Amino acid sequence: MLNNRDFTLNKYKKLCEAISNSGYENITIAEYLKHKSVSNKVILVRHDVDENARFALDMAEVESDYGIKATYYFRTRKRVFIPEIMDKIASYHHEIGYHYETLDKARGDIGSAIRLFSDELAAFRERYDVKTVCMHGNPLSKHDNRTIWKKCRLSDFGLLGEPYISLDYDRFAYFSDSGRTWDINKNKIKDTIERSHPSDCVHNSDELINLIKRGNLRDICILAHPERWPKTDRDYCCRYFVDLMYNLGKWILVKSRKNNNDETRGSV
Numbered sequence: 214m215l216n217n218r219d220f221t222l223n224k225y226k227k228l229c230e231a232i233s234n235s236g237y238e239n240i241t242i243a244e245y246l247k248h249k250s251v252s253n254k255v256i257l258v259r260h261d262v263d264e265n266a267r268f269a270l271d272m273a274e275v276e277s278d279y280g281i282k283a284t285y286y287f288r289t290r291k292r293v294f295i296p297e298i299m300d301k302i303a304s305y306h307h308e309i310g311y312h313y314e315t316l317d318k319a320r321g322d323i324g325s326a327i328r329l330f331s332d333e334l335a336a337f338r339e340r341y342d343v344k345t346v347c348m349h350g351n352p353l354s355k356h357d358n359r360t361i362w363k364k365c366r367l368s369d370f371g372l373l374g375e376p377y378i379s380l381d382y383d384r385f386a387y388f389s390d391s392g393r394t395w396d397i398n399k400n401k402i403k404d405t406i407e408r409s410h411p412s413d414c415v416h417n418s419d420e421l422i423n424l425i426k427r428g429n430l431r432d433i434c435i436l437a438h439p440e441r442w443p444k445t446d447r448d449y450c451c452r453y454f455v456d457l458m459y460n461l462g463k464w465i466l467v468k469s470r471k472n473n474n475d476e477t478r479g480s481v
């Protein structure tokens with residue numbers, strides 16, 4: 214029973230095994246955006262490294278054991294931007310990308326946000342050939358970091374793309390572990406995508422694994438946050454508690470925003 218817990222590194226191994234044995238082709242996001250004319254169905258595996266690079270390294274090693282190439286987006290925070298760990302991850306042929314949040318940092322000033330984006334991207338490029346970037350979505354911030362792309366283009370920075378902007382989600386089935394659930398309609402505030410296709414609903418990793426094994430779906434993009442998939446019981450308990458608090462916070466936030474909107478509408 215305990216060995217079958219969801220959101221553990223052990224469960225993630227099962228997911229990797231399923232991807233590795235599937236008929237899908239697994240490539241990085243940069244490789245996909247460069248060629249796009251891939252003839253096989255593809256699985257893109259994306260990781261947003263939000264809090265601690267140590268968990269990303271554990272995940273990268275597991276993927277490497279199964280011959281999987283993923284794309285890791287790192288924030289510039291102290292416990293995340295750790296070149297020794299990022300070098301190791303890059304050595305497994307994973308893609309290194311930049312997880313930007315400059316509009317949050319610039320408190321909504323787009324000009325400053327773009328300048329900061331350029332500086333932070335340059336710091337990444339001192340070591341890595343960064344071809345794709347991905348926004349960080351802080352549920353507490355009122356800003357959407359993607360707004361900077363209204364004032365400049367990804368190509369201005371020599372970038373191939375941004376997963377939220379550059380992937381066609383009519384073509385890709387999108388599965389994200391945000392909010393500690395694969396259900397796209399639950400516990401997600403900023404991690405949302407626009408698509409006309411009805412959501413492909415899975416509730417846990419076993420269901421996702423079975424779906425990959427069946428191989429009926431079109432292309433797939435998976436987002437997993439490494440901190441959510443720890444290998445020790447201690448880290449599992451810590452993360453379980455953190456996610457519980459986050460989800461409670463998100464629930465309160467959504468309720469209060471809804472009440473504010475209702476009040477505004479009522480006063481018109």
Ligand SMILES: [Zn+2]
Nearest residue numbers: 261263349350
């Ligand atoms: Zn993030």
